[in-house]
Amino acid sequence: MSAETVLFDAPGPKARLRHRILTGVGALLVLLALWVVYRKMDSANQLQGFMWEPFVTDKAVWTAYLLPGLWETAKAAAASVVLAGAFGIIFGMGRLSPFRSVRWVSSVVVEFFRSVPVLLMMVFFFFGYFATASWLPNQYAPFAAVVLALTLYNGSVIAELVRSGVHSLPKGQSEAGMSIGLTDFQTLRIVQLPQALRAMLPALVGQLVVVLKDTALGTVVLYPELLTSAKTLGSAYANTVPAYLVAAFLFIVINYLLTRLASYVEGFMQRKKRSAGTPMAAASAAGPA
Amino acid sequence: MGDILRNYDILGAFWVTIQLSVLSAVGALVIGTVIAVLRVSPVGILRTIGSLYVNLIRNTPLTLLMAFSILGMTFILGLQLDEQATRNAYWWAVIMLAVYHAAFVCEALRSGVNTIPAGQAEAARSIGLTFAQSMREVLLPQAFRGSIAPLGSVLIALIKNTTVAAVILGTAESAGLLAEITENEGASLPTFFIFALGFVILTLPIGIATTNLSRRLSVKR
Numbered sequence: 001m002s003a004e005t006v007l008f009d010a011p012g013p014k015a016r017l018r019h020r021i022l023t024g025v026g027a028l029l030v031l032l033a034l035w036v037v038y039r040k041m042d043s044a045n046q047l048q049g050f051m052w053e054p055f056v057t058d059k060a061v062w063t064a065y066l067l068p069g070l071w072e073t074a075k076a077a078a079a080s081v082v083l084a085g086a087f088g089i090i091f092g093m094g095r096l097s098p099f100r101s102v103r104w105v106s107s108v109v110v111e112f113f114r115s116v117p118v119l120l121m122m123v124f125f126f127f128g129y130f131a132t133a134s135w136l137p138n139q140y141a142p143f144a145a146v147v148l149a150l151t152l153y154n155g156s157v158i159a160e161l162v163r164s165g166v167h168s169l170p171k172g173q174s175e176a177g178m179s180i181g182l183t184d185f186q187t188l189r190i191v192q193l194p195q196a197l198r199a200m201l202p203a204l205v206g207q208l209v210v211v212l213k214d215t216a217l218g219t220v221v222l223y224p225e226l227l228t229s230a231k232t233l234g235s236a237y238a239n240t241v242p243a244y245l246v247a248a249f250l251f252i253v254i255n256y257l258l259t260r261l262a263s264y265v266e267g268f269m270q271r272k273k274r275s276a277g278t279p280m281a282a283a284s285a286a287g288p289a
Numbered sequence: 290m291g292d293i294l295r296n297y298d299i300l301g302a303f304w305v306t307i308q309l310s311v312l313s314a315v316g317a318l319v320i321g322t323v324i325a326v327l328r329v330s331p332v333g334i335l336r337t338i339g340s341l342y343v344n345l346i347r348n349t350p351l352t353l354l355m356a357f358s359i360l361g362m363t364f365i366l367g368l369q370l371d372e373q374a375t376r377n378a379y380w381w382a383v384i385m386l387a388v389y390h391a392a393f394v395c396e397a398l399r400s401g402v403n404t405i406p407a408g409q410a411e412a413a414r415s416i417g418l419t420f421a422q423s424m425r426e427v428l429l430p431q432a433f434r435g436s437i438a439p440l441g442s443v444l445i446a447l448i449k450n451t452t453v454a455a456v457i458l459g460t461a462e463s464a465g466l467l468a469e470i471t472e473n474e475g476a477s478l479p480t481f482f483i484f485a486l487g488f489v490i491l492t493l494p495i496g497i498a499t500t501n502l503s504r505r506l507s508v509k510r
Contacts, residue, residue, distance in 0.1 A: 008331045008420075022330075022335060023332055023334050040368075116449075116488055117450070118452075119452040119453060119455065120463070120467055120484055120485065120488070123468035124467060126468075127472045128475065128477075213349075216352040216353055217352050219356070220455065220464075231360070240360055251349055251350055251353065252345055252349055254348075256348050259348070
């Protein structure tokens with residue numbers, strides 16, 4: 001149901017005139033905003049050629065700063081997503097267990113890690129354990145803290161997705177499993193979980209956006225991801241503002257493409273009908289940072 | 290443990306969390322409502338402005354916005370909100386939290402509007418209500434009820450995200466303070482649990498209240 005069709009009738013001549021006026025006002029506001037930004041940037045000398053040229057002319061900007069940063073961001077995000085997936089499936093199944101104690105423990109774990117801010121976990125793991133650990137080479141400490149914190153938080157979110165995915169399946173699925181003699185656990189593993197995972201896929205891709213954005217928190221524990229490398233780039237070339245804007249642009253493009261991928265997967269799953277559950281839309285709720 | 294409680298102002302850090310949450314929640318609600326109105330308006334260019342805002346802000350890490358507010362906005366572009374450096378950082382944190390979460394508030398409100406079946410608007414028009422009347426009596430009440438639950442999750446996320454302000458506020462904020470305590474005193478699980486518990490206490494009632502409220506007020510269809 002698209003918003004416009006609920007809220008508005010087809011415009012008559014008066015409404016069309018009003019819309020044209022509002023179009024003019026909107027365009028004016030956009031131009032005004034652009035002009036304010038331009039004036040501000042110009043008066044702070046942020047539009048000079050030497051600040052922006054390196055992004056095109058100097059290869060080192062990309063090979064020494066932005067691409068390595070992007071690679072570290074991707075690495076942390078990929079590791080966190082894989083581990084969070086495993087964590088989520090284990091604790092999601094735990095919350096569906098027929099044993100009350102297993103259910104209880106999984107619920108406490110999931111609810112706890114879902115309500116603690118990722119950054120708190122990250123700084124605690126880093127300063128408390130990894131930075132001082134003798135078994136971990138120093139340069140891996142930030143990576144370990146980022147991945148562990150992201151895994152625990154996003155794993156808990158995925159555990160909830162698993163649980164609601166299984167719950168959204170029609171009752172006949174588990175009944176069918178039981179009636180051919182499968183145990184509870186077998187029914188969950190062989191019949192319900194595969195279908196729930198397929199229904200979850202769009203929401204999982206959407207979660208990837210959250211993970212990718214959250215890797216930027218790694219800058220607090222000195223993880224050399226995209227934001228950190230943009231900061232060093234900014235001080236090396238004396239172009240902090242352009243460096244941040246380019247980093248933001250990279251984040252936006254990647255995350256926008258992932259969001260599009262999520263809705264494409266959703267449509268694909270809807271057409272394929274490989275699961276008795278309906279595909280879960282990628283959550284648009286605010287993921288941390 | 291006792292020493293830590295005595296030597297560090299944990300309650301003060303949580304007071305900052307609460308202040309940031311309340312101020313930026315109000316800001317996010319105001320900006321988000323405006324953007325939502327733009328996004329459902331019948332005028333093409335206003336809709337484009339709205340969706341541009343949402344897509345740009347939603348896909349930018351909050352950490353980047355925070356860092357940019359001081360390193361870029363204040364230091365280079367000279368946008369200083371207060372003479373005092375700590376107050377300046379505080380107000381920038383409020384603004385960035387509000388701007389960032391406004392995108393999600395907008396989406397929550399829009400999802401509320403999208404729960405209304407077209408038949409409701411058609412019914413309102415067919416009994417002769419004007420546009421304003423059908424908005425006031427039929428559509429907005431339902432839209433509001435439908436968006437309570439998603440608005441609740443946005444508020445919870447906002448409260449947790451105030452920790453990101455540690456990037457610019459340092460130890461005045463809970464995540465910054467926990468980092469300092471852990472660095473100075475070594476890993477202390479009880480301290481971590483106190484901080485975690487603080488956030489559970491702040492967020493849990495909101496989750497329960499909004500779930501109950503949205504269930505109680507849900508439109509029977």
